Amino acid sequence: xxxxxxxxxxxxxxxxxxxxxxxxxxxxxxxxxxxxxxxxxxxxxxxxxxxxxxxxxxxxxxxxxxxxxxxxxxxxxxxxxxxxxxxxxxxxxxxxxxxxxxxxxxxxxxxxxxxxxxxxxxxxxxxxxxxxxxxxxxxxxxxxxxxxxxxxxxxxxxxxxxxxxxxxxxxxxxxxxxxxxxxxxxxxxxxxxxxxxxxxxxxxxxxxxxxxxxxxxxxxxxxxxxxxxxxxxxxxxxxxxxxxxxxxxxxxxxxxxxxxxxxxxxxxxxxxxxxxxxxxxxxxxxxxxxxxxxxxxxxxxxxxxxxxxxxxxxxxxxxxxxx
Numbered sequence: 554x555x556x557x558x559x560x561x562x563x564x565x566x567x568x569x570x571x572x573x574x575x576x577x578x579x580x581x582x583x584x585x586x587x588x589x590x591x592x593x594x595x596x597x598x599x600x601x602x603x604x605x606x607x608x609x610x611x612x613x614x615x616x617x618x619x620x621x622x623x624x625x626x627x628x629x630x631x632x633x634x635x636x637x638x639x640x641x642x643x644x645x646x647x648x649x650x651x652x653x654x655x656x657x658x659x660x661x662x663x664x665x666x667x668x669x670x671x672x673x674x675x676x677x678x679x680x681x682x683x684x685x686x687x688x689x690x691x692x693x694x695x696x697x698x699x700x701x702x703x704x705x706x707x708x709x710x711x712x713x714x715x716x717x718x719x720x721x722x723x724x725x726x727x728x729x730x731x732x733x734x735x736x737x738x739x740x741x742x743x744x745x746x747x748x749x750x751x752x753x754x755x756x757x758x759x760x761x762x763x764x765x766x767x768x769x770x771x772x773x774x775x776x777x778x779x780x781x782x783x784x785x786x787x788x789x790x791x792x793x794x795x796x797x798x799x800x801x802x803x804x805x806x807x808x809x810x811x812x813x814x815x816x817x818x819x820x821x822x823x824x825x826x827x828x829x830x831x832x833x834x835x836x837x838x839x840x841x842x843x844x845x846x847x848x849x850x851x852x853x854x855x856x857x858x859x860x861x862x863x864x865x866x867x868x869x870x871x872x873x874x875x876x
Contacts, residue, residue: 557621557633557670560602562595564629568622569594571629574655580692581713582653584632600615608637616640621652621674630658633671638680639861646713648685649668649675664698668771672702676720698828705778706801706827714827719778750774772796779803779829787811794819794830809838 576586619658623631631654688696702715744762747753750773780797790811797804823830
């Protein structure tokens with residue numbers, strides 16, 4: 554079983570081995586205690602870290618943080634450090650979570666599984682509505698882990714991407730099951746029309762629903778993680794997708810017309826930018842793919858797949874049936 558466990562004296566032997574096996578500095582994750590002796594670890598490091606997690610004896614400019622070791626049954630495979638809140642310096646850099654996987658356990662999915670557990674810990678610990686993270690630009694694997702856990706890129710420095718994961722979104726949990734008959738009243742009462750991304754961001758932070766006159770507002774507003782294009786227009790769809798990708802936002806294409814013409818190009822651009830370019834399971838291409846998966850799962854060798862309405866194929870079949 555995989556779980557996070559706070560640093561403690563009971564597991565000191567395994568904790569010390571883990572600390573010693575992790576590099577002192579790697580891809581932005583700093584292991585300050587790589588070179589300490591076993592005696593120093595027991596008598597100085599653990600007491601200090603336990604106090605820091607309670608907000609005690611903190612140096613100036615530091616915030617409370619808690620060290621969690623990632624355990625897989627009886628062995629430690631990683632280390633996650635969670636800061637309880639942020640100051641201005643941390644908001645522009647390291648963020649809430651720092652983590653590393655022990656070298657011998659890398660490439661086995663522990664980073665993603667551990668980050669999922671860390672996100673759950675953050676829901677109990679941190680004060681902000683978003684988890685702030687960062688990742689070195691030369692560490693695409695870590696960036697992919699964060700994106701797969703719901704992160705979105707909000708900015709960058711020369712060396713790092715700055716990412717965030719939303720914990721709360723105006724106290725609304727999205728999904729069809731959460732919709733109620735009278736939700737339209739609640740939405741329209743809080744709806745505002747905005748002209749630019751700054752006004753949109755301010756309205757979103759106030760818990761309002763935003764309508765805008767230009768799709769570029771959606772492409773540029775920081776709090777928006779993904780943009781859905783349902784225009785059915787090839788040039789407009791391409792422009793929406795391209796600007797979403799350039800602003801590090803995922804793009805969902807309910808626009809088969811654009812997808813057919815420039816979809817492969819947009820997919821390549823999205824991959825290079827570290828964002829997702831995808832269709833939707835509810836749209837026709839997604840429905841066709843679902844039928845293909847269903848058929849192949851039963852052992853059929855599918856030779857042709859496509860839509861069979863509103864085209865000459867339907868007329869031909871109808872004519873043959875009547876004859």
